[in-house]
Amino acid sequence: xxxxxxxxxxxxxxxxxxxxxxxxFAEFLRxxxxxxxxxxxxxxxxxxxxxxxxxxxxxxxxxxxxxxxxDEWQ
Numbered sequence: 288x289x290x291x292x293x294x295x296x297x298x299x300x301x302x303x304x305x306x307x308x309x310x311x312f313a314e315f316l317r318x319x320x321x322x323x324x325x326x327x328x329x330x331x332x333x334x335x336x337x338x339x340x341x342x343x344x345x346x347x348x349x350x351x352x353x354x355x356x357x358d359e360w361q
Contacts, residue, residue: 339345
């Protein structure tokens with residue numbers, strides 16, 4: 288039995304409002320996948336750089352930051 292068949296079997300006896308909600312969710316997932324595939328080719332790792340330069344957690348001298356982060360795990 289395929290996943291599609293299993294899904295149909297699982298939802299076929301549900302009330303119409305629940306099926307409508309499942310359909311909305313499936314369309315959301317389809318849209319999300321479409322957007323992800325469209326953006327994945329355009330997004331480069333270099334586009335993710337930065338972002339923490341104004342972070343309070345990572346402000347200051349690097350050795351002090353490392354010690355503070357290491358001490359959190361002890």
